[in-house]
Amino acid sequence: MKIEKSKSLFERANNSIPGGVNSPVRAFKAVGGDPLFIKSAKGAHLYDEDGNKYIELINSWGPMILGHANELIEEAVQKSLSNSFSFGAPTKAEVEMAELITQMVPSIEKVRMVNSGTEATMSAVRLARGYTGRNKIIKFEGCYHGHGDSFLIAAGSGVATMGSPDSPGVTQGTANDTLTAPYNNLESVVKLLEQNKDQVAAIILEPVAGNMGCVLPKEGFLEGLRKLCDENGIVLIFDEVMTGFRLAKGGAQEVFNVKPDMTTLGKIIGGGMPVGAYGGKKEIMDFVSPSGPVYQAGTLSGNPIAMAAGLAMLNYLNDHPEVYSQIAKATEDIEKGYQDTLKKLGKPYTINRIGSMISLFFTNKKVTNFEEAKSCDTQLFGKYFRQMLNNGIYLAPSQFETLFISTSITADIVGQIVSANERSLKVV
Numbered sequence: 001m002k003i004e005k006s007k008s009l010f011e012r013a014n015n016s017i018p019g020g021v022n023s024p025v026r027a028f029k030a031v032g033g034d035p036l037f038i039k040s041a042k043g044a045h046l047y048d049e050d051g052n053k054y055i056e057l058i059n060s061w062g063p064m065i066l067g068h069a070n071e072l073i074e075e076a077v078q079k080s081l082s083n084s085f086s087f088g089a090p091t092k093a094e095v096e097m098a099e100l101i102t103q104m105v106p107s108i109e110k111v112r113m114v115n116s117g118t119e120a121t122m123s124a125v126r127l128a129r130g131y132t133g134r135n136k137i138i139k140f141e142g143c144y145h146g147h148g149d150s151f152l153i154a155a156g157s158g159v160a161t162m163g164s165p166d167s168p169g170v171t172q173g174t175a176n177d178t179l180t181a182p183y184n185n186l187e188s189v190v191k192l193l194e195q196n197k198d199q200v201a202a203i204i205l206e207p208v209a210g211n212m213g214c215v216l217p218k219e220g221f222l223e224g225l226r227k228l229c230d231e232n233g234i235v236l237i238f239d240e241v242m243t244g245f246r247l248a249k250g251g252a253q254e255v256f257n258v259k260p261d262m263t264t265l266g267k268i269i270g271g272g273m274p275v276g277a278y279g280g281k282k283e284i285m286d287f288v289s290p291s292g293p294v295y296q297a298g299t300l301s302g303n304p305i306a307m308a309a310g311l312a313m314l315n316y317l318n319d320h321p322e323v324y325s326q327i328a329k330a331t332e333d334i335e336k337g338y339q340d341t342l343k344k345l346g347k348p349y350t351i352n353r354i355g356s357m358i359s360l361f362f363t364n365k366k367v368t369n370f371e372e373a374k375s376c377d378t379q380l381f382g383k384y385f386r387q388m389l390n391n392g393i394y395l396a397p398s399q400f401e402t403l404f405i406s407t408s409i410t411a412d413i414v415g416q417i418v419s420a421n422e423r424s425l426k427v428v
């Protein structure tokens with residue numbers, strides 16, 4: 001595989017961009033080697049600057065659920081282009097977008113558009129604090145909620161109590177307000193609530209975690225959190241930036257039938273454009289400025305081109321619920337193929353899957369939380385990643401990520417993925 005152009009672009013990039021990339025995981029640091037510079041993509045395939053072709057299993061970390069350069073979305077964007085790119089004033093598309101979201105995700109009665117998942121979670125937590133008049137939040141180890149200060153907190157070992165900042169630049173003051181608990185562990189949440197009585201504004205989590213690899217909620221976990229929030233006057237926030245419009249029209253909350261008070265959205269909602277949203281109960285959302293006292297704003301929020309792309313995407317998903325069974329079936333077939341290979345090769349690794357989200361963990365332990373995910377052999381994953389790349393499969397460059405299957409992954413492509421996986425596992 002020739003990657004000279006990518007290599008030379010990365011050298012140039014390093015002179016003018018920190019680490020050569022605009023978001024850290026893109027740099028391939030966890031797997032070794034230099035990142036590929038992507039030139040274009042269509043359907044299930046990516047093409048890099050050197051002209052190599054790859055089967056795409058990241059899909060821009062989720063958004064491209066209908067595959068790349070989908071005609072419907074392209075058309076919607078093109079139609080919108082000639083009306084100018086931005087007004088900073090209300091538009092019809094924003095109203096249509098809000099109505100569509102509240103229809104697809106029934107727990108959302110009102111919604112505010114922002115420009116990224118990070119903005120959505122930061123705003124949701126500020127609102128929960130303003131609404132409850134409390135300062136602290138509980139988050140779970142291994143859940144990612146964007147790069148807002150409050151979320152960059154590492155869990156302590158054992159029963160987590162006070163957080164400590166995960167990144168220089170996050171103050172201890174901020175960290176003190178973020179309590180952390182192991183995912184899937186209700187008892188530790190109960191303990192935190194006892195130790196911080198009437199101080200917790202919100203519990204925020206990925207209802208299916210995707211940012212420590214794919215980790216499913218145990219039976220009763222989401223229901224248990226719902227109950228604890230009800231009993232203690234706490235705002236339950238589902239961060240569905242990844243799972244929203246991915247696991248079902250109504251996201252993970254539809255699949256597991258648990259209603260949060262607030263939901264954060266991103267990724268698929270923009271059809272590939274930079275869009276996020278946060279919404280929930282009217283009573284809470286009406287606390288946002290200008291109807292309420294909690295300030296939140298955005299010059300480019302609800303941008304007309306972004307709304308055109310997002311509306312085309314969501315309208316399609318709303319009208320074609322069969323998409324979800326189609327991508328779940330393709331992902332199930334990949335899982336089956338992987339399981340057969342693991343058995344054949346006598347490798348006892350763990351696979352987690354739900355719908356069109358799947359992770360192969362290089363550990364023989366079950367993975368139900370971050371501690372268990374960290375038992376993976378990440379060196380081995382790095383080798384496997386590079387083998388898969390050589391076999392034409394573009395995976396997320398980290399063990400702690402989920403793969404996303406799009407509607408462009410046909411049965412034939414599933415076969416190619418499964419056999420590339422077997423060839424790769426044989427030699428690592």
Ligand SMILES: *Cc1c(COP(=O)(O)O)cnc(C)c1O
Nearest residue numbers: 116117118144145146239241242
């Ligand atoms: C990607 C992601 C975010 C952050 O979204 P950005 O658009 O990258 O800021 C937040 N929460 C979850 C669950 C995510 O997967």
